[in-house]
Amino acid sequence: MKKKVEELYEKYAGDLHELSKYIYENPELGRGEVKAAKAHMELLKKNGFDIDEGILGIETAFIASYTSKKEGPKVAFLAEYDALPEIGHGCGHNILGAASTGAGLLLKEFVDDIGGEVLVYGTPAEETDGAKVDMAKAGLFDGLDIAMAVHPIGEKHMKSGTSQAMEAIRFEYHGKTAHAAGMPHEGINALDGVITLFNSINAMRQQVKDGERIHGIVSKGGEAANIIPDYAAADFYVRSDTRKNLGELVERVKNCAKGAALATGTQVEISNYEYTFEDLVTNKKLSELYVNNLKRLGVEEIGEGKETGSTDMGDVSYCCPVIHPYFPISKEALTGHSVEFAAATQTEEAKRGMKEAVMAMVLTGIEVIVDEKILGEIKAEFSQIEGK
Ligand SMILES: [Zn+2]
Ligand SMILES: [Zn+2]
Incomplete structure (x- = not known):
């Protein structure tokens, strides 16, 4: 399975690097990410996804879906693509979005055989008025079996942790x-x-x-x-x-x-003056699968999850089981929200980190679809979250 996922990754790698680079070179602020959203949607559409755009009246929000003929779990990858004022993609959402869309494209290649549905959500404005908050309120994540997004960071892979x-x-x-x-x-x-x-x-x-x-x-x-x-x-x-x-x-x-x-x-x-974000509740079982898949890919060093900072992924974590781990775009520690961080998304290190993260997400998605017992454990854990 690992080999097949890797072969497929190579098939899409060129498109994904191009997507990340195009968005890096054309930074747009939250809810104005017109070029970025369009680029994501075009790539997904070209590869057989149905696109629902302008979700909830938010011009740059979309949901791309591919349903196989065989019924099965719904696996979602959440893309972000908003930049920061003055410093462009200092949070690396250009590569975050490319990774989520990449995972969607790869998993789609499996679901005709194994069943299920693959979704890629285009979620604008993570840095400000996070659209995931609106989407969560509208119940758009409620029917999902799992949702994943991986965020870039310096130095090394990190497990999904909590956020404030x-x-x-x-x-x-x-x-x-x-x-x-x-x-x-x-x-x-x-x-x-x-x-x-x-x-x-x-x-x-x-x-x-x-x-x-x-x-x-x-x-x-x-x-x-x-x-x-x-x-x-x-x-x-x-x-x-x-x-x-x-x-x-x-x-x-x-x-x-x-x-x-x-x-x-x-x-x-x-x-x-901006939206209130929920804290992030990581689904431990799902996180364990992701970490094991990273290890299968030969990743040895995986840090513990972060605890500070906030993300609208927190709101999603009260709607369905989620993970929000980190992948390295550099060998050094990097300061987030900096021009250096933005530049690091275009390096060979970043390409390697993204490949590992995408492959681990896809392998995790496959496991969740084919193994009812595992999905049962994930859901049982989710049902214990207080304050949903
Ligand atoms: Zn970010
Ligand atoms: Zn940020």
């Missing part, structure tokens, strides 16, 4: 303008609201749980130094290991914001 639940919160302070030297007592300083918010959060940090993250920027701080600002704003991301713990932490952060308003005489408006 995350909320994106905007704080807008409103005050009153006045001449900062002539009539300061007439003004209400909105920037003081923001500064007090940062100081309150920084005081609180010492008493948060291990691994929790609160990080923000001042997005508006006033117009000129001689005018007391009547408007100032800050954007924050707040992260914790589970939705429940996140809820408690967010409450405390919001109290800091309210306290800052009271202390400075300002009014604060609190809103979400």
Whole structure:
């Protein structure tokens, strides 16, 4: 089986490298990934997939499917292809998308014999308003037996781990303008609201749980130094290991914001400026299959899963059994969200890492389709997840 998967990989390798390179050279921000989505859909369509595009009214979201004549499990691969402002594909979603589409193309070649259905989901805007959140809410992952996506990283393969639940919160302070030297007592300083918010959060940090993250920027701080600002704003991301713990932490952060308003005489408006992400629940049985397949391919070094950072794959993990492991695009450790990371997706190391990841995903998909017992274990584990 391994040999056949490898032969098939070689058949598609040229197309996959071209796809990754084209998207690398044409970076597009979340929900504007028109070229990237089109390139994925064309390749899938050319190889016999049916395409449903503009899913939920999101122009760059699609679902590609291939159903064999034999009934069987539904295996999905989730593609991402959004870039970051200024630094392009610093998160490597160009190669992530190519890997998922590649796994779809390869597994399709088997399902006429073994049965089942292969799907590739085009999921825009992972970095911002992750479309997987909308798709999860609409129930589009509910009927899947398993879903997989592998993310690039530096150095070595890593198991699927957890990710942090995350909320994106905007704080807008409103005050009153006045001449900062002539009539300061007439003004209400909105920037003081923001500064007090940062100081309150920084005081609180010492008493948060291990691994929790609160990080923000001042997005508006006033117009000129001689005018007391009547408007100032800050954007924050707040992260914790589970939705429940996140809820408690967010409450405390919001109290800091309210306290800052009271202390400075300002009014604060609190809103979400991007989607909230669930934490990622890895299906351990599915992860075990993937890791064993990597070992079968000769991969010796496989690191433990990551715990920090957030992804909309978390929302999918509450809908069906998922894994979200990492594959290496370099021999060195790399800093994520950097231009160096983007460039590394075009190296020979990246091609090797992607090949291993794609082959391991395909072998895992085959096992899940042919072995009812294994799928039963995966589903039993999934049914135990709390808060679905
Ligand atoms: Zn990413
Ligand atoms: Zn990223």
